[in-house]
Amino acid sequence: MFGGKLLIVDDEAPFVDTVSKRLIKRQVNVIIAYSGQEALNKLKSEPDVVLVILDVKMPGMDGIETLKHIKSQYPLIEVIMLTGHANVETAVEGIKYGAFDYLMKPCDIDVLLAKCEEAMTKDLKTL
Amino acid sequence: MIHLDLSKYNELKDMDIGYYKSFTRKMVIFTVLFSFIPLLVVSTLSHHYFNTAYKEKVVAHINELAFKHKQNIDNFLNEQLMNIRTLAHSHDSSKLSSETFLRQVLSVFKESHSSVFVDLGVIDKTGGLVAYTGAFKLMSANYSETDWFNKAKEREFFISDVFLGLEGQPNFIITVKKDEIFLMATVDFKAFSSIVEDIRIGETGFAFILNRQGNLQTLSRYNVVPSRMVYRELISKASLNDNVAIFSNFKYLGKKYVYTMIPLKGGEWVLVLQQEVQDAFSKLYTARYIGIAVFVFAVVGIIIIALVVARKITKYLAEVGAAKEKMHERVRETNKLASLGELAAGIAHEINNPVAIMVEEAGWIGDLLSEEEFQETENLTEFKRALAQIKQQGARCKDITLKLLSFARRTDPRMVNVQMNAIVEETVKLTRQSFKFRRVEIKANMQPELPTVSASATEVQQVLLNLINNAVDSIDVSKDDGLVEIITKNDNDHITITVCDNGQGIPNANLDKIFEPFFTTKPVGKGTGLGLSICYGIIKKMGGDITVKSEIGQGTCFVITLPQSD
Numbered sequence: 287m288f289g290g291k292l293l294i295v296d297d298e299a300p301f302v303d304t305v306s307k308r309l310i311k312r313q314v315n316v317i318i319a320y321s322g323q324e325a326l327n328k329l330k331s332e333p334d335v336v337l338v339i340l341d342v343k344m345p346g347m348d349g350i351e352t353l354k355h356i357k358s359q360y361p362l363i364e365v366i367m368l369t370g371h372a373n374v375e376t377a378v379e380g381i382k383y384g385a386f387d388y389l390m391k392p393c394d395i396d397v398l399l400a401k402c403e404e405a406m407t408k409d410l411k412t413l
Numbered sequence: 414m415i416h417l418d419l420s421k422y423n424e425l426k427d428m429d430i431g432y433y434k435s436f437t438r439k440m441v442i443f444t445v446l447f448s449f450i451p452l453l454v455v456s457t458l459s460h461h462y463f464n465t466a467y468k469e470k471v472v473a474h475i476n477e478l479a480f481k482h483k484q485n486i487d488n489f490l491n492e493q494l495m496n497i498r499t500l501a502h503s504h505d506s507s508k509l510s511s512e513t514f515l516r517q518v519l520s521v522f523k524e525s526h527s528s529v530f531v532d533l534g535v536i537d538k539t540g541g542l543v544a545y546t547g548a549f550k551l552m553s554a555n556y557s558e559t560d561w562f563n564k565a566k567e568r569e570f571f572i573s574d575v576f577l578g579l580e581g582q583p584n585f586i587i588t589v590k591k592d593e594i595f596l597m598a599t600v601d602f603k604a605f606s607s608i609v610e611d612i613r614i615g616e617t618g619f620a621f622i623l624n625r626q627g628n629l630q631t632l633s634r635y636n637v638v639p640s641r642m643v644y645r646e647l648i649s650k651a652s653l654n655d656n657v658a659i660f661s662n663f664k665y666l667g668k669k670y671v672y673t674m675i676p677l678k679g680g681e682w683v684l685v686l687q688q689e690v691q692d693a694f695s696k697l698y699t700a701r702y703i704g705i706a707v708f709v710f711a712v713v714g715i716i717i718i719a720l721v722v723a724r725k726i727t728k729y730l731a732e733v734g735a736a737k738e739k740m741h742e743r744v745r746e747t748n749k750l751a752s753l754g755e756l757a758a759g760i761a762h763e764i765n766n767p768v769a770i771m772v773e774e775a776g777w778i779g780d781l782l783s784e785e786e787f788q789e790t791e792n793l794t795e796f797k798r799a800l801a802q803i804k805q806q807g808a809r810c811k812d813i814t815l816k817l818l819s820f821a822r823r824t825d826p827r828m829v830n831v832q833m834n835a836i837v838e839e840t841v842k843l844t845r846q847s848f849k850f851r852r853v854e855i856k857a858n859m860q861p862e863l864p865t866v867s868a869s870a871t872e873v874q875q876v877l878l879n880l881i882n883n884a885v886d887s888i889d890v891s892k893d894d895g896l897v898e899i900i901t902k903n904d905n906d907h908i909t910i911t912v913c914d915n916g917q918g919i920p921n922a923n924l925d926k927i928f929e930p931f932f933t934t935k936p937v938g939k940g941t942g943l944g945l946s947i948c949y950g951i952i953k954k955m956g957g958d959i960t961v962k963s964e965i966g967q968g969t970c971f972v973i974t975l976p977q978s979d
């Protein structure tokens with residue numbers, strides 16, 4: 287759908303699995319990670335990731351921490367924060383650290399896709 | 414109205430029961446000791462003084478009695494002695510030595526002195542019996558070797574100890590010296606003894622006479638007379654000058670006796686009065702028993718009163734404690750409610766994640782159903798409807814958590830001194846903005862120069878927003894004259910904020926439950942039922958109170974009371 291891979295990071299495995307299947311069905315090139323650390327590893331091995339959907343609350347390295355790493359190592363990768371934890375502060379904090387926007391679970395797949403596209407378009411605009 | 418239920422204050426924890434039990438015990442011991450000690454001191458002192466005084470009185474009485482008996486006996490002896498002396502002095506020796514004369518005299522004596530004299534005789538200075546008349550046949554007797562004669566010949570007159578006479582009869586003799594002869598009369602022992610034997614003191618007291626050697630000079634009707642050893646001991650103890658000697662607590666055969674001794678016959682004899690101590694001091698013993706009974710009664714009384722009072726006080730304290738505990742419980746509960754806002758964020762996370770998975774799985778089924786092979790399925794519409802429903806309900810869950818979270822969001826729970834009028838004004842402005850399309854007037858009626866209260870401004874604002882939202886919601890949309898009024902007032906040491914509406918009112922049955930978590934009258938999906946319980950928690954946390962009054966068709970008033978800041 288857009289020229290690159292989408293990485294979904296969430297510690298909730300069934301969520302990641304199903305969303306990735308649905309996105310693949312919508313012609314999105316998706317890879318997955320179940321933790322912040324795994325996400326960073328994936329980014330290292332998969333250079334063509336352009337967008338990350340990142341869960342805020344995860345055990346070990348949390349969303350904000352992961353975001354900081356991603357943004358410092360790959361400033362061009364867009365990140366959309368996804369949270370079941372509806373704390374706006376954390377999501378807003380994410381934006382402060384360079385996330386594109388945040389979404390709250392449960393989230394309609396079309397809304398998610400729209401947000402992704404928005405992020406990609408923004409990227410194009412700035413370019 | 415909210416009532417604290419204080420009626421069940423009998424439910425105490427085990428730990429508390431233990432505490433109250435030990436408290437009761439301590440109080441009983443304390444009370445008993447502090448009443449018992451002065452009682453004991455007073456009782457002991459009064460017992461001691463009474464004892465001393467009474468003993469003195471009894472001793473004085475015995476003394477007097479002893480003197481009386483001594484005089485009696487002395488009189489008897491003197492009388493007999495006087496008779497013999499008169500006889501000796503009114504006749505010359507030769508006449509006295511005439512047996513015929515003696516016989517006449519003895520018969521006169523017998524008539525006038527009730528047979529006190531058994532015989533009369535005359536002895537020469539060598540001890541030989543010169544003349545004799547009387548019961549015994551003694552004509553050839555010689556008394557020169559007898560103890561009494563040896564004593565008698567030294568003196569003008571003499572009364573002998575009781576001795577077994579030459580005939581083996583107990584008797585004593587009175588002698589009077591006349592020139593070269595001695596006039597002698599034997600005193601009927603029984604007549605003399607009966608004077609002493611007849612003495613009675615109390616119920617157990619009697620008398621007898623001892624000589625210096627501790628020998629009985631009278632008979633005793635009782636077997637309680639101790640052995641001679643005891644008498645010797647008694648006599649040796651007494652300094653028998655002219656005084657009465659009294660020994661009490663003298664133990665013999667397991668009983669205690671009081672002995673009173675008074676010298677007779679110039680100290681040669683001793684009149685002994687013997688009485689059981691129990692009898693002599695019977696009134697003292699009675700008084701002592703009464704005293705002990707009173708003392709025991711008082712002690713029992715003190716213990717009973719201490720127990721009753723301690724229990725009553727403990728019960729009262731336990732009740733107060735239980736009521737306090739109940740209140741603390743209530744406070745803890747409200748604190749729990751207050752932190753519900755904070756919990757909300759965590760709950761939201763825990764709910765939204767599984768809901769998100771469910772929604773995604775449903776979405777995935779939806780995706781698969783859109784594939785061609787399923788297009789012919791009979792129930793496709795039903796499947797799609799069900800999936801849409803799952804998605805919709807998921808969104809509803811999210812909404813609820815969002816609403817819940819709106820309370821926790823961006824509130825600053827720190828307590829500062831706030832000017833309530835400013836908060837009310839701001840809140841009213843905010844709500845007017847959001848309800849501008851409703852025909853509801855939102856009015857603020859504020860008392861100027863209101864004292865500050867210690868509160869969290871954002872939390873108070875949340876409470877007001879919530880109350881005003883509820884108020885507006887309660888007013889029928891079709892009504893043109895909807896009114897929500899916010900009144901602030903200073904009331905002694907606290908201020909009140911009243912939020913009144915002229916809406917449909919709350920049924921009485923719901924009034925009690927209105928602050929309970931998850932209680933709502935709004936249609937399913939419209940309210941979480943948490944708003945008022947969180948308001949309640951916030952206000953309680955600030956040390957205030959929130960109550961509600963409502964009348965169906967008239968409207969509802971919520972009254973918030975907050976203490977003024979110091």
Ligand SMILES: [Mg+2]
Nearest residue numbers: 297341343344
């Ligand atoms: Mg998570």
